[in-house]
Amino acid sequence: MIDYLIYVILPQVLHGLVWGTVIAFIALGLTIIFGLMDIVNFAHGEYYMVGAFMGYTVMSVIPNFWIAVPVAVACVAVLGLFTEFILFRRLYGRDPIFHLLLTFGLGMMFREAAQLIWGAETKRMEVPVTATVELLGTVYPVYRLLILGIGICVILFIWYLLRYTSAGAKIRAVAQDRTMAWALGIKVPLIYTSVFVGGVALAGFAGILMSPINFVYPTMGVDVILRAFIVVVIGGLGNVMGALFASLLIGEVEALASIWISPTIAETLVFVILIITMIVRPAGLFGKAGER
Amino acid sequence: MLEVKDLNTFYGKSHILQGVNLDVGEGEIVCLLGRNGVGKSTTLKSIMGLVTPSRGTVTFEGKQIQKMRPDVIARMRISYIPEDRRIFSRLSVKENLLIGTSNAPDMTKARKEEMLEKAYMYFPILKEKESQGGGYLSGGQQQMLAIARGLMCDPKLVLLDEPFEGLAPVIIWELIDIIKKLCETEKMTLLLVEQKAALALKMSDRGYVLEKGLVKCEGTCQFLSESEEVRERCGL
Ligand SMILES: Nc1ncnc2c1ncn2[C@@H]1O[C@H](COP(=O)(O)OP(=O)(O)OP(=O)(O)O)[C@@H](O)[C@H]1O
Ligand SMILES: [Mg+2]
Secondary structure, three states, X not given: OHHHHHHHHHHHHHHHHHHHHHHHHHHHHXXXXXHHHOOOOOOHHHHHHHHHHHHHHHHHHOOOHHXXXXXXXXXXXXXXXXXXXXXXXXXXXXXXXXXXXXXHHHHHHHHHHHHHHHOOOXXXXXXXXXXXXXXXXXXXXXXXXXXXXXXXHHXXXXXXXXXXXXXXXXXXXXXXXXXXXXXXXXOXXXXXXXXXXXXXXXXXXXXXXXXXXXXXXXXXXXXXXXXXXXXXXXXXXXXXXXXXXXXHXXXXXXXXXXXXXXXXXXXXXXXXXHHHHXXXXXXXXXXXXXXX | OEEEEEEEXXXXXXXXXXXXXXXXXXXXXXXXXXXXXXXXXXXXXHHHOOOOOOXXXXXXXXXXXXXXOHHHHHOOOEEEEOOOOOOOOOOEHHHHHHHOOOOOOOOOHHHHHHHHHHHHXXXXXXXXXXXXXXXXXXXXXXXXXXHHHXXXXXXXXXXXXXXXXXXXXXXXXXXXXXXXXXXXXXXXXXXXXXXXXXXXXXXXXXXXXXXXOEXXXXXXXXXXXXXHHHHHHOOO
C-alpha cells in the first residue's frame, strides 16, 4: 500500500503539479488579458509554441539552455509587442466577433508559419538537467522539480505585482473601470500593451520550459490552450486565484487519472469537470453570479 | 483659468451641447445648474476629453485642450469627480486614494503620504476604513472617497458632478462644510454641477444655468437666486 503510494501515486502527483504550473502560466495570461481588455485571445497558445521553437532555434546555434530561455522569452515579448501594436490595439471596445475572427485567424497563421519555417515533424530538445533525486525512495527528474520551483516563484511574483505594487493597483483599476482610470491620468493604452506583452511572454516562457519534456511541434499550442480555456472558465473569467486553483485541479486530475485509465480518456475527464462546473456554478468556481 | 467657447457635442446624431460658453477664474467656485438631461455632465465630460466635442474650444491656462486624451488632460492637474462616483470597489480605500495621484507622476512618495494624511484629516472615516474594499463603503462614504481621491493630486481645477445625489440631508450638510473648508484652506478652484440649485448657490461665487445644451443665464449667486427665470428653470 505504502509502496503503491510512493512509486505510483507520488510521481503522478508531482507530474500533475508540473503540468498544472504550465497550464497556469498560459491561463494566467489569458485570464488577466481578458479581465483587463475583454479580449479572449484564441492565439494565446501560439505564443507558447513560438517560445518553444525560438528556444529550439537558439539551442541549435548556441547549445546552452540557460541562454536559450531568456532569448526565447524576449523574442516572444517582441512578437507580442508587434501584434499588440499592429492588430490587438484595433480590437479594444469592438464587438467580440472581431476578437474571435482576428485572434483565431492569427493563431492559424502562426501555426502555418511555424510549419513553413521549422517543418511539421516533431522535434525534441535535450533535457538541460539530467540529474534525478530520490524522494522517499522514488526517483524523480530534477528538471521537472526545477520547472515547479520556477513556476511557483513566477506565480508568487505576479501575485505580489498585482496585489502589492502601485502598478498592480493601476492594472486592477483599469480592469474595473477603464474610463475612470483614464480620467484619473492613468495611461490606459500603455497598461494594455504592457499587460499583453507580459501575458504572452509568460506563455512563451512556459513553451520553452516544457520543450525538453514535451515535444516541439507547430500545433503544440492548441493542446495546451484548450486546457487553459477550461481552467479560465472553471476559475471564473478574469479571476486570477480561480485560474491558479483550477490549473492545479486540472493538472492533478489528468495526471492521477492516467494511472488507471488511458491518457486520452483522462483528457476527457477534464471536459467532464468543465461541464459539471458549468451546470453547478455557471460563473466558475470562484466567480460570483453577475460579476466578472 | 478655464475657458469654454462655443462647445458643441454630439452623442451619435443627438446634438447635446449646442454652443456652451463659460469660464472659471482661479480660486473661484462656479456652479453649473439645470434640470435633468440638459447636458451638465456632458459639459464636464467634454472638458475632460471623455467625449470629443465636434466644435468649439476648451482652454486651460492658455492651452487648448479639446483635442487631448483624458490622461493628458488629467495630467494638467484637472480632477474629475463624476456623478456616479465610480470608485474602484475592488481596490482598498487607500489604493483608491493613491490611484488619485496617477496624474501627478512627479509627486514624491513623501508628498503622497502628506496628501494621504490631509485626505484623512478632512475625511477621518476614510482612515478608519483604509484597508477595506471600496465596495463596502456606504453611499456617503463612497462620495467622500471619490472627492478625496480627486484631491490627492493637489489639483488646480476640480470638476465636481452632483456630489449630493442620493445622500441623506445630514451627510449633505457635512459634505458641504468639508467642501467649503477645502475651498478656503486649499484655494481650490471648483466647477460644480448640481441640480439642487439652492444648495449649489449657497456654496458658489457665480453660476450658469444650462438649458437644452445652451447657457440660458449667468451671474452672481445673488442675482441668480433672485431671478424669476432661474427659480422656474431650476425648480427653486
Ligand atoms: N452615452 C450617451 N449616449 C447617448 N446619449 C447620451 C449619453 N449620455 C447622455 N446622453 C443624453 O444626453 C443628454 C444630456 O446628458 P447629461 O448626462 O449631460 O445630462 P445632465 O444635465 O448631466 O443630467 P442629469 O441631471 O440627469 O445628470 C441626455 O438627454 C442624455 O439622455
Ligand atoms: Mg449629470
